[in-house]
Amino acid sequence: MKETIMFVRTERLLLRPGWADDASALVDAISHAPVARMLTRAPWPYELAGARDFLARPHTPAAPSFLIFLRTAGKPRLIGGIGLTPQGDAAELGYWITPDHWGLGFATEAGRAVVDMARHSLRLPRLHASHFVDNTASGHVLTKLGFTRTGKIKPMTSSARVGEALAIDYCLELDERSGCVDFMGEGSLLAA
Numbered sequence: 001m002k003e004t005i006m007f008v009r010t011e012r013l014l015l016r017p018g019w020a021d022d023a024s025a026l027v028d029a030i031s032h033a034p035v036a037r038m039l040t041r042a043p044w045p046y047e048l049a050g051a052r053d054f055l056a057r058p059h060t061p062a063a064p065s066f067l068i069f070l071r072t073a074g075k076p077r078l079i080g081g082i083g084l085t086p087q088g089d090a091a092e093l094g095y096w097i098t099p100d101h102w103g104l105g106f107a108t109e110a111g112r113a114v115v116d117m118a119r120h121s122l123r124l125p126r127l128h129a130s131h132f133v134d135n136t137a138s139g140h141v142l143t144k145l146g147f148t149r150t151g152k153i154k155p156m157t158s159s160a161r162v163g164e165a166l167a168i169d170y171c172l173e174l175d176e177r178s179g180c181v182d183f184m185g186e187g188s189l190l191a192a
Helices: 020-030 048-055 106-121 136-144
Strands: 013-016 065-070 077-087 090-097 126-132 148-158 163-173
Touching: 013 106, 020 048, 020 077, 065 106, 077 106, 090 106, 106 136, 126 136, 126 148, 136 163
Parallel strands: 090 126
Antiparallel strands: 013 065, 065 077, 077 090, 126 163, 148 163
């Protein structure tokens, strides 16, 4: 079966699937304790073998997973990751940005592109997302993207935290006929 590869360009970013050649750059970008503490599935410490395993996963249109590159005059620079994890008839949005690029609107810019893809290309009725309660910046990003809190808070596991922490659940209706339901997946704060 032939893989479909999707690329997304925004004003400042290039979102594309990760390739084997990205392994070292991925390790450099995600290997920050403050990043790993906010993710559920990233192994910690993050090593080259983990990056290679993540990058070897098949790319599918139903579950897009992108590395986020800052478009520069030269070679684009890897600054994060974003993707959708299918959850029944919906999907869960997850993302991360390397600390040097926090507070510059990159998560929101990448998020808008992926939400647009979910709405128009994938025709999903809704998206879900969550963040650990101590990651208020992620809550601000989700609110800017149009997500609302579901009212549910649930413990989620993080490798970097070596245990569980409480996470706040959000939902975004993409189709006015669908309603956001009380939902909290198994933990899909995107991890590479």
